[in-house]
Amino acid sequence: MEMRTNSIDKQINDIFAKMDFANHPLAVKIQKGELSKEQVKGWAKQWYHGFLGDADRWVAEAFVKCPVESMRRALILNACEEALGVESKTDGHPVLFRKFVNELGISREELEAEPLTPEAWASTLNFWTIREIPWYQFGALFLTSESEIPLAYVKIMDGLKKHYGVSDEGNTFFRIHAAEVDEEHTATNLKVIREYVTSERDREECIAIVKRTAGLIDSLMNVYQKY
Numbered sequence: 001m002e003m004r005t006n007s008i009d010k011q012i013n014d015i016f017a018k019m020d021f022a023n024h025p026l027a028v029k030i031q032k033g034e035l036s037k038e039q040v041k042g043w044a045k046q047w048y049h050g051f052l053g054d055a056d057r058w059v060a061e062a063f064v065k066c067p068v069e070s071m072r073r074a075l076i077l078n079a080c081e082e083a084l085g086v087e088s089k090t091d092g093h094p095v096l097f098r099k100f101v102n103e104l105g106i107s108r109e110e111l112e113a114e115p116l117t118p119e120a121w122a123s124t125l126n127f128w129t130i131r132e133i134p135w136y137q138f139g140a141l142f143l144t145s146e147s148e149i150p151l152a153y154v155k156i157m158d159g160l161k162k163h164y165g166v167s168d169e170g171n172t173f174f175r176i177h178a179a180e181v182d183e184e185h186t187a188t189n190l191k192v193i194r195e196y197v198t199s200e201r202d203r204e205e206c207i208a209i210v211k212r213t214a215g216l217i218d219s220l221m222n223v224y225q226k227y
């Protein structure tokens with residue numbers, strides 16, 4: 001049993017080590033100020049639609065499906081953080097992100113009207129698979145967003161402030177994800193994987209979900225190339 005859990009942790013770590021989100025070209029280029037303002041704006045609009053606009057609902061779906069009380073508590077807190085910012089005492093994450101987007105000079109109308117790229121569609125549809133997958137696979141689906149993407153946010157918020165005129169307030173969305181909030185969510189995701197993903201078939205599915213999700217998020221981060 002111990003070996004099994006170790007091996008699934010190792011497989012997940014190997015996937016993340018290969019993806020290296022902390023040094024994703026998007027994060028590195030924003031930190032160095034190498035993207036045009038239009039590219040940053042393009043990525044921001046697609047990130048909103050493909051990655052975070054509906055996150056409270058994805059987590060709430062996981063809450064509804066979860067039969068384990070202690071994990072349900074963690075999930076509902078996570079959903080409340082996404083929707084309202086209750087743990088970070090800020091605001092709903094889409095609200096915070098729109099403040100950032102607004103500082104880039106994008107109006108709410110422009111943001112909402114932006115056509116989704118295939119990358120944003122693929123990412124949002126992947127997160128909506130929370131409705132179809134077994135309840136204990138929510139950890140596999142949410143792990144990349146909560147354990148890996150904050151690593152990229154550290155560089156992104158640094159570059160946004162230095163090169164793209166984003167204020168500390170405008171960077172709140174990135175700051176709260178780079179700080180403590182996501183650590184607890186990561187712990188819940190790993191706990192469900194270690195304790196409930198036990199059969200060979202479920203472990204294979206778990207790894208497939210992590211790989212697919214990490215790949216789709218990577219593609220969505222590269223979407224700046226289209227602008």
Ligand SMILES: [Fe+2]
Binds near residue numbers: 177
């Ligand atoms: Fe969030």
